[in-house]
Every structure is written in structure tokens, then in C-alpha cells.
Amino acid sequence: MLKTLKKYIEPNTLLSYKFTVLITVITAAINVYSWFTHQTENFFTGHSINPDATMKVVTSISFIILAALYLINKEGSFKVLFVSGLSLQAIQLGYTFFDISEVEILAPSSLITIVMFILIYTSLYLVKFKDRNSVFLSLNSITYIISSFAIFYYLFNKGDIFKNILGFRTLSWNTSILFFINSISIFELLLVKKISRLQLKHLPFNQSHPFYYFPLFFLGPIIVTTTVSVLTFLNFIDITAGEYFIFLFLNFSIFISMFLYSFKFIDYYKDISLKSKKIEETNKRLRLLVEELNEKNLYLEDFASITSHNLREPIIALKELYSYYKDSVRNNDLNVPELESMYVTNVENLNYGLNALINYHKFIRDIDNQFPNKITLSKSLENIYQELEYLKPDNTIFHSKIEADIELPKSYINNIFNNLITNSFKFKKTTDELKINISTYRARNNFYILYKDNGIGFDASLHKDEIFKKGKRFHKASKSSSGYGLYYLKLYVSRLNGQVDLFSKVNKGTIVRIKLKNE
Known part of the structure; x- marks a missing residue:
């Protein structure tokens, strides 16, 4: 039934308190009508079940006030009706205390009825406008216990034991039924309030939505109790049979509710556990993505910094060269060889910068590539020698001794050797041949690359903690250095899960040793 209904209705349509309000008003109205037409000896007044009691007119008016309180959501208006x-x-308590007897239509409610109205009014006020859950649970539980006791009270000995206590003898069956279903609905109302705070109203109306089970736990007992009462009133079933049926159903519903709640709680626990696991896995993936994004942002910041240096400084230098040329022509002291040397140096620096940017861009592009293009080290060296031929200074000698080879991601290995070789080009001795030696070997479980040059070098022992930090220059006179070359070298090797060490001395050259896992 629910599976069909949920396609066409909102989940909160089936909440029991709405049905309870309707039944309460209808029953109260029928009772008032019975009194004004002098037909008080019928089922809806309760007389046919308990001849000593009929549902009084003032009781019906009190129930109508109770029904109205459900529908009022403004505290000011609620308080006016609540106080009324x-x-x-x-x-009525005054009437009872002073034993003022009124005839028929003005007769007061029984003392136990008055007490239950005070309890249920207060319970409804606490639910709607105050967060006093412990007080509410106590008051409404008392109402539930008294009303359910009164329902069964007529079933056993018709009140011989308690007939003189708190007016139970004059408490009608129908009054007990209405208090019973209202106490159930107010319990539900508190749960609805808590669910609304959790903002679950947008959840699909399926088995994961709490409203899905409210009709089973709350609406079911109310409908069955009301239906049996109506069938009894219409004489379709015997009064005693109706009482027994309600008693049996309530007992059965308690058992089913306990079992179903426990059963579904286990399902919810399993569902929550699975979803929690998925959420945890998703969070792990998100954390990895955030880390990757943060890493990429750092690379992009570095790219912006190196771009600024590699392009701006050569352009400024070319502008200065042009100003120098104009001044030389104006003063008639143009030194062509010197001008050519300065021009070549600036163009080479611009080439170095662009080459570094292009290779670094390839590296950033390949970061997310799970299956990057790989190339052997020997093949990579051949390609790099060709690519850098136009930058190679005169009197440069390459010597390679590749005793062992390895396949590595193309952008990584190209960047490593581009950085090493162009650094050697930039920091060669002006008078000597530039000699670059590259060798490889395997030792134990590692693959080693050894790179040597005979450039101007620097005192690595003075800068051992800063060698691979960004923006560090160890040749102050060189404007061609960006301070990022060794930082990038370390970065590329680290991405390969490797280790790099650098040894250098002034005018003795530089040695770079790269250790990678032997794959």
C-alpha cells in the first residue's frame, strides 16, 4: 500500500496527528449532537459500553480545543487557546471540589478526565514551543498509560476495583479512546519536529525516510481502534468482541513494532555503515584531489615566476642593448664585435628561458597522466643532444657511457637532462673546453645516473641546505640564472621516487648523482 501511495503523495500526508484531529472533531461533534437531541445512550457517548458514564458536552468542547491546538503554530495564538x-x-475542578451538581448538558467531566486534559494540553505546548523533552515524555506517558488502562479497565470487571478512584466510574470508553490516540499522535509530533530540524524533508519517500514507518507505528493503531469502535457502534460486531479485538491488536502491534523497529534498525545500521564507508572512500579521493590541486597550484606559481624571469629579463636586456647601440652610433664609437657578443648572449639567455618553460610545461601537463609516454635514457640523450645543438657553446664535448639503460617518462627524463646540460652551457669556463660526461650503472637494487662537467662550479659545502631551494642563485654575476634550475631538478627526480645529490667546487666543475629504483 505504502509503495503505491508514496508515488502520489507527500510523506507527511500520512502522519497520524492529522487523522487524529479529524477523528477527535467528528467524535466530539457527534457527541454534542447526541446531547442536544437527547440521544445520549449510544456508542459514541460511551453509554452503551459503560452505562455509568457518558462523554459530557464540556468534554467534547475540551477535545475541540485540543484539536485546534494541533493546527495553531503561532505561540501567541496558541497560548490564548491553551489558557482557555x-x-x-x-x-470544572471548582464544580467538582464544591460538589456543584449540574444537570445533563452542563454536567462536568470526571476528575480523571480533567487531569488528562491538563496533562495533554501541557504536553502539546511543550512539544510545539519548548524543548523540555524529559518533562513532555513524563506528562504524555502518564496520559498514554491512564488512557490505555481505562480502555482495558472496562474489559476486566467493569471497574469494580477502581470505580471510586479519581472518577474512573464516570470515565467513558470513547473519552479514553480519544485520549489514547491523541497521546500517540503527540509522541509522533515530537519526532516530526526533530526530523524537521534535520531537514530530511527532501529525502525521497522510500525505506530510508523515517516518515515511511510512521503510519505503521502511529497511524495503524489509531485507524484500527477507531474502525473497531465505529463497527461496534453500527452493530456489525459485538461490544465485548470489539473490546477484545482492540486489546489483541494493541498487544500485537506492540510486539510487531518492537520487532520491526529492531529489524529495520539493523538494516539502517548496515546501510549507514556501507554509506559511511563510501563517504570515507570518497573523502579520501577528495583529499587526494585537493593535494594534487594544491601541488599543481604550486607548480603553476613556479611556472609564473620562471616565466616572469625568463622572458622579462632578456627583453629588458635587449632594450638596454638597443639603447647602447643608439648611444654608440650617436657618439660615433660603435664597437661591432662587442655589440655582437652582447646580442648573442641575450639571445642565448632567451633561448635558455624558453627551453626551460617549454619543458616545464610538458612536465605539468603529464602530472595527471597515469600512463605517460616512456623513453629509454639512451634515446632521450640522443634527442636532447639534437634539440640543444643550437644552444651548444663552441668547444663543447659530450661523452656518454651508458652501461645500463632504463625506461622513464619522457617529460621527466627530458627535463632532468635539459636542466643539467643547459646549466653546464651557462656556467662553462670562458677559456677551456666544456666537457660533459654522462654515465649510468646499476648497484644492488638501484639505478644510478652520474653527470659531470668541468664548468666554473660553486662551493656546494657553503650552500648545502639551500642547493635545491627555489630562487637560489650561486653565481651572483650571472643574469641568465633564474634560481629554479636545481629546484626543478630535485622536483623531477622526486616525482620518480628518486634521490639526487650534488657535489661542486669553484673552478673544479660539478657532479650530480641521481639514484632511482632499479626497475
Whole structure:
């Protein structure tokens, strides 16, 4: 039934308190009508079940006030009606205390009825406008216990034991039924309030939505109790049979509710556990993505910094060269060889910068590539020698001794050797041949690359903690250095899960040793 209904209705349509309000108003109206037409000896007044009691007119008015309180959501308006309802009960208490007897239509409710109205009015106020859950649970539980006791009270000995206590003898069956279903609905109302705070109203109306089970736990007992009462009133079933049926159903519903709640709680626990696991896995993936994004942002910041240096400084230098040329022509002291040397140096620096940017861009592009293009080290060296031929200074000698080879991601290995070789080009001795030696070997479980040059070098022992930090220059006179070359070298090797060491001395050259896992 629910599976069909949920396609066409909102989940909160099936909440029991709405049905309870309707039944309460209808029953109260029928009872008032019975009194004004002098037909008080019928089922809806309760007389046919308990001849000593009929549902009084003032009781019906009090129930109508209770029904109205469900529908009022503004505290000010609620308080006006709430105080009116309590005042009505206080007047009745006065009538009872002073033993003022009124005939028929003005007869007061029984003492236990008045007490239950005070309890249920207060419970509803606490649910709607106050967060006093412990007080509410106590008051409404008392109402539930008294009303359910009264329902069964007529089933056993018709009140011989308690007939003189708190007016139970004059408490009608129908009054007990209405208090019973209202106490159930107010319990539900508190749960609805808590669910609304969790903002679950947008959840699909399926087995994961709490409203899905509210009709089973709350609406079911109310509908069955009301239906049996109506069938009894219409004489379709015997009064005693109706009482027994309600008693049996309530007992059965308690058992089913306990079992179903426990059963579904286990399902919810399993579902929550699975979803929690998925959420945890998703969070792990998100954390990895955030880390990757943060890493990429750092690379992009570095790219911006190196771009600024590699392009701006050569352009400034070319502008200065042009100004120098104009001044030389104006002063008639143009030195062509010197001008050519300065021009070549600036163009080479611009080439170095662009070459570094292009290779670094390839590296960033390949970061997310799970299956990057790989190339052997020997093949990579051949390609790099060709690519850098136009930058190679005169009197440069390459010597390679590749005793062992390895396949590595193309952008990584190209960047490593581009950085090493162009650094050697930039920091060669002006008078000597530039000699670059590259060798490889395997030792134990590692693959080693050894790179040597005979450039101007620097005192690595003075800068051992700063060698691979970004923006560090160890040749102050060189404007061609960006301070990022060795930082990038370390970065590329680290991405390969490798280790790099650098040894250098002034005018003795530089040695770079790279250790990678032997794959």
C-alpha cells in the first residue's frame, strides 16, 4: 500500500496527528449532537459500553480545543487557546471540589478526565514551543498509560476495583479512546519536529525516510481502534468482541513494532555503515584531489615566476642593448664585435628561458597522466643532444657511457637532462673546453645516473641546505640564472621516487648523482 501511495503523495500526508484531529472533531461533534437531541445512550457517548458514564458536552468542547491546538503554530495564538482550555478545566475542578451538581448538558467531566486534559494540553505546548523533552515524555506517558488502562479497565470487571478512584466510574470508553490516540499522535509530533530540524524533508519517500514507518507505528493503531469502535457502534460486531479485538491488536502491534523497529534498525545500521564507508572512500579521493590541486597550484606559481624571469629579463636586456647601440652610433664609437657578443648572449639567455618553460610545461601537463609516454635514457640523450645543438657553446664535448639503460617518462627524463646540460652551457669556463660526461650503472637494487662537467662550479659545502631551494642563485654575476634550475631538478627526480645529490667546487666543475629504483 505504502509503495503505491508514496508515488502520489507527500510523506507527511500520512502522519497520524492529522487523522487524529479529524477523528477527535467528528467524535466530539457527534457527541454534542447526541446531547442536544437527547440521544445520549449510544456508542459514541460511551453509554452503551459503560452505562455509568457518558462523554459530557464540556468534554467534547475540551477535545475541540485540543484539536485546534494541533493546527495553531503561532505561540501567541496558541497560548490564548491553551489558557482557555486550562481555565475550562479549572472551572470544572471548582464544580467538582464544591460538589456543584449540574444537570445533563452542563454536567462536568470526571476528575480523571480533567487531569488528562491538563496533562495533554501541557504536553502539546511543550512539544510545539519548548524543548523540555524529559518533562513532555513524563506528562504524555502518564496520559498514554491512564488512557490505555481505562480502555482495558472496562474489559476486566467493569471497574469494580477502581470505580471510586479519581472518577474512573464516570470515565467513558470513547473519552479514553480519544485520549489514547491523541497521546500517540503527540509522541509522533515530537519526532516530526526533530526530523524537521534535520531537514530530511527532501529525502525521497522510500525505506530510508523515517516518515515511511510512521503510519505503521502511529497511524495503524489509531485507524484500527477507531474502525473497531465505529463497527461496534453500527452493530456489525459485538461490544465485548470489539473490546477484545482492540486489546489483541494493541498487544500485537506492540510486539510487531518492537520487532520491526529492531529489524529495520539493523538494516539502517548496515546501510549507514556501507554509506559511511563510501563517504570515507570518497573523502579520501577528495583529499587526494585537493593535494594534487594544491601541488599543481604550486607548480603553476613556479611556472609564473620562471616565466616572469625568463622572458622579462632578456627583453629588458635587449632594450638596454638597443639603447647602447643608439648611444654608440650617436657618439660615433660603435664597437661591432662587442655589440655582437652582447646580442648573442641575450639571445642565448632567451633561448635558455624558453627551453626551460617549454619543458616545464610538458612536465605539468603529464602530472595527471597515469600512463605517460616512456623513453629509454639512451634515446632521450640522443634527442636532447639534437634539440640543444643550437644552444651548444663552441668547444663543447659530450661523452656518454651508458652501461645500463632504463625506461622513464619522457617529460621527466627530458627535463632532468635539459636542466643539467643547459646549466653546464651557462656556467662553462670562458677559456677551456666544456666537457660533459654522462654515465649510468646499476648497484644492488638501484639505478644510478652520474653527470659531470668541468664548468666554473660553486662551493656546494657553503650552500648545502639551500642547493635545491627555489630562487637560489650561486653565481651572483650571472643574469641568465633564474634560481629554479636545481629546484626543478630535485622536483623531477622526486616525482620518480628518486634521490639526487650534488657535489661542486669553484673552478673544479660539478657532479650530480641521481639514484632511482632499479626497475
